[in-house]
Amino acid sequence: MAEINFTVDTSIYDDREYLRDxxxxxxxxxxxxxxxxxxxxxxxxxxxxEPNNIFLYGKTGVGKTVCTELVLNELQQQSSDYGIGVTxxxxxxxxxxxxYQVAIRLINQIRPMDEQxxxxxxxxxxxxxxxxxxxDSIGGTILVVLxxxxxxxxxxxxxxxxxxxxxxxxGYLDNAKVGVIGISSDLTLKDSLAPDVRSTLCEKEIEFxxxxxxxxxxxxxxxxxxAFYDDxxxxxxxxxxxxxxxxxxxxxxxxxxxxxEAGDLARQENADQVTEDHVERAREKIKKNMVLASxxxxxxxxxxxxxxxxxxxxxxxxxxxxxxxxERYEALAENSPHEPVxxxxxxxxxxxxxxxxxxxxxxxxxxxxxxxxxxxxxxDVDEVLSAIKDTIEMCGVHPSIKxxxxxxxxxxx
DNA sequence: TTTCCACAGGAAGGTACGGTCT
DNA sequence: AGACCGTACCTTCCTGTGGAAA
Numbered sequence: 001m002a003e004i005n006f007t008v009d010t011s012i013y014d015d016r017e018y019l020r021d022x023x024x025x026x027x028x029x030x031x032x033x034x035x036x037x038x039x040x041x042x043x044x045x046x047x048x049x050e051p052n053n054i055f056l057y058g059k060t061g062v063g064k065t066v067c068t069e070l071v072l073n074e075l076q077q078q079s080s081d082y083g084i085g086v087t088x089x090x091x092x093x094x095x096x097x098x099x100y101q102v103a104i105r106l107i108n109q110i111r112p113m114d115e116q117x118x119x120x121x122x123x124x125x126x127x128x129x130x131x132x133x134x135x136d137s138i139g140g141t142i143l144v145v146l147x148x149x150x151x152x153x154x155x156x157x158x159x160x161x162x163x164x165x166x167x168x169x170x171g172y173l174d175n176a177k178v179g180v181i182g183i184s185s186d187l188t189l190k191d192s193l194a195p196d197v198r199s200t201l202c203e204k205e206i207e208f209x210x211x212x213x214x215x216x217x218x219x220x221x222x223x224x225x226x227a228f229y230d231d232x233x234x235x236x237x238x239x240x241x242x243x244x245x246x247x248x249x250x251x252x253x254x255x256x257x258x259x260x261e262a263g264d265l266a267r268q269e270n271a272d273q274v275t276e277d278h279v280e281r282a283r284e285k286i287k288k289n290m291v292l293a294s295x296x297x298x299x300x301x302x303x304x305x306x307x308x309x310x311x312x313x314x315x316x317x318x319x320x321x322x323x324x325x326x327e328r329y330e331a332l333a334e335n336s337p338h339e340p341v342x343x344x345x346x347x348x349x350x351x352x353x354x355x356x357x358x359x360x361x362x363x364x365x366x367x368x369x370x371x372x373x374x375x376x377x378x379x380d381v382d383e384v385l386s387a388i389k390d391t392i393e394m395c396g397v398h399p400s401i402k403x404x405x406x407x408x409x410x411x412x413x
Numbered sequence: 414t415t416t417c418c419a420c421a422g423g424a425a426g427g428t429a430c431g432g433t434c435t
Numbered sequence: 436a437g438a439c440c441g442t443a444c445c446t447t448c449c450t451g452t453g454g455a456a457a
Binding site for chain 2: 118119120121122123126321322323343344347348351363371372373
Binding site for chain 1: 439440441442443444445446447452453454
């Protein structure tokens with residue numbers, strides 16, 4: 001057994017807490033314009049008027065959620081000075097698929113633990129009716145923050161965004177003034193809303209631009225100053241993190257995550273300083289973990305599809321077309337306890353892989369072959385095969401991968 | 414120019430499941 | 436107990452697309 005030895009870090013982190021996702025900075029860098037718009041949009045609240053519905057959009061990690069928390073905290077404090085009661089209900093819609101579920105979450109957030117409502121089984125109108133009763137019993141101004149609304153299914157989007165803003169005019173609410181704050185990182189979401197829903201929900205729109213490299217540098221410097229000891233970071237480290245994150249879409253959360261991972265690596269290695277090399281390696285590690293995590297969440301038929309694609313790739317067919325993947329998939333699925341799905345379904349899987357960034361899907365065609373799509377793994381085939389080890393064991397080792405190291409690892413009787 | 418081929422993907426509907434309501 | 440509800444996951448059917456062959 002390896003010797004267990006904990007070493008106290010004395011040169012890297014002063015206080016790592018400042019790099020955590022949950023840390024809320026007192027001052028937000030580079031979002032002055034957005035904060036001003038936000039403040040203006042909320043002016044009716046302090047004046048005791050009906051609140052605006054506000055729609056926030058911008059890519060992930062550009063400060064939408066952080067700004068919301070900061071602004072609403074401030075709003076609650078200041079309005080209580082004026083004797084106005086403001087309640088904030090916040091729901092993250094990630095993992096929820098319908099308005100129905102969002103409404104139940106809201107109800108359960110209002111209700112005490114021992115009176116929680118079950119998540120299915122009710123009629124839709126019953127759910128909304130209950131929600132309005134609960135809101136009305138709170139009374140005053142209520143701001144409902146719905147974060148990550150883009151993760152809701154398109155078909156189910158309209159329900160809550162239609163009901164909530166209209167509840168008062170339809171006579172469901174007597175005591176409460178409700179404003180909806182919708183937050184989306186999908187810039188096209190607005191277009192998929194029904195026109196009447198769009199016009200009510202988007203009374204005030206605030207767009208959050210992506211951070212550029214220099215803004216990210218500011219954000220990172222703000223955190224790093226408190227998180228790390230003086231001289232713990234090599235000169236170019238922050239600039240590098242900022243540049244990499246700017247290239248990846250200007251996501252501040254990712255930039256901070258990258259810096260944190262680099263710091264962790266340096267600490268593990270008992271280094272005196274975080275170097276550019278740590279950053280590069282941290283970036284690789286994060287990428288690898290993201291792939292692993294998304295593969296592990298796939299359902300079994302999807303994993304078999306990925307197995308089909310990976311085995312083809314390992315064989316040297318780097319961009320197989322959908323039909324080829326399906327042929328291999330069918331062969332693999334036959335050995336598994338799972339009934340193979342139809343080609344149509346598999347096309348959906350392949351489309352999902354692309355949107356999850358596991359693969360890259362491209363149109364191809366011409367010639368006598370007609371039109372078709374080709375699929376290419378976005379990460380190392382070895383990593384993918386390792387991540388679906390259990391599936392390989394279940395379906396059996398396909399001849400094309402019999403030389404792969406994963407196979408040696410499997411306990412094949 | 415028309416027809417055919419091979420594929421992509423939208424629409425609608427089926428089924429099983431876990432839940433509530435009466 | 437049985438009607439009913441929302442949802443996940445799937446199939447079936449069908450239309451659209453663009454180049455090749457007739």
